[in-house]
Amino acid sequence: MKILYGVQATGNGHISRARAMEPYLTQAGAQVDYLFSGREPSQFFDMQQFGNYSVKRGLTFITEAGRVNYWQSIKQASLRQLWQDITQLDVSGYDLVITDFEPISAHAARRAGKRSVALGHQYAFLHQIPMQHANLMTQLVFKHFAPAQTQLGLHWHHFNQPILPPIIDGALDSAEVKDHKVLVYLPFEQQQQVISMLTPLTDYQFYLYGPGLTAASLGHIHTHPPALQPFKNDLASCRFVLSNAGFELISEALQLSKRIMVKPLNGQMEQHSNALALQQLNLASTTDSLNSQTIASWLSATQAYHQVHYPNVAKAISQWLLQGAEGEVAALCRQLWR
Known part of the structure; x- marks a missing residue:
């Protein structure tokens, strides 16, 4: 299976999820091309894992002193360039497009009628989960920024919704913990x-x-x-x-x-x-x-917190995708939360 994997690179978390997914997609026999957007090429680091990846401008939020600067975000956005990148991206040679909240790959797949799966935390917000400062605009962004035929939302709890556990880097090492x-x-x-x-x-x-x-x-x-x-x-x-x-x-x-x-x-x-x-x-x-x-x-403080342990979600999703995404998302969610 040949896959185009689009990654929103504004934050390192999206890239971390792709790092966790890459070895399992490769082990399952997929050929994966990676597209990153939302970050200047010079700001990427330790990207050898992704081979000959491509970078597009995409869209990003500008932050200053711990706050989103919406005016600067709009001012620096290039919707013309975004549309050109969408229309010029050829997805005809791929069996599947995966988007981790990456708009160029998502909308190129939609225009071409290509099979697509959205994977990421943002897609959990399409369900009934704890939200603060939500409004019509935020819901429109989550629904239309990087859409796909199938959405796999991720969160720390299922909240009785068809949401998957987080994707954790399987290469996380255990180490002697230093108390201070x-x-x-x-x-x-x-x-x-x-x-x-x-x-x-x-x-x-x-x-x-x-x-x-x-x-x-x-x-x-x-x-x-x-x-x-x-x-x-x-x-x-x-x-x-x-x-x-x-x-x-x-x-x-x-x-x-x-x-x-x-x-x-x-x-x-x-x-x-x-x-x-x-x-x-x-x-x-x-x-x-x-x-x-x-x-x-x-x-x-000495407050006690709940402890969690999440399964190997990256492996399960990779197998599910390479088997043709057979079965409902809800069934995959129930399997992983067990």
């Missing part, structure tokens, strides 16, 4: 402000990853530019994870039984809804604003 080690990933915040908040908390060792950072040790704060394996290593060995409320990192942290606090990206409905779900499921702490005292209180 904190992984910090707040890419939408101003990194110098994050460093200032962490500076007074000298009882902990912070490993901070973010755009624009260089590899350096500032006493108890260790800064790193984006990097795949070092980040995975620090995730495996940390006790705490402090991050925005993106889906994939939190999924991996839950699987590894980390203590988590999230600060959702202001103005981003998906992240606010993720924070709400984490609260309702008693899986993590949440905050709408960060300061040294808030972080210190979370680190010293």
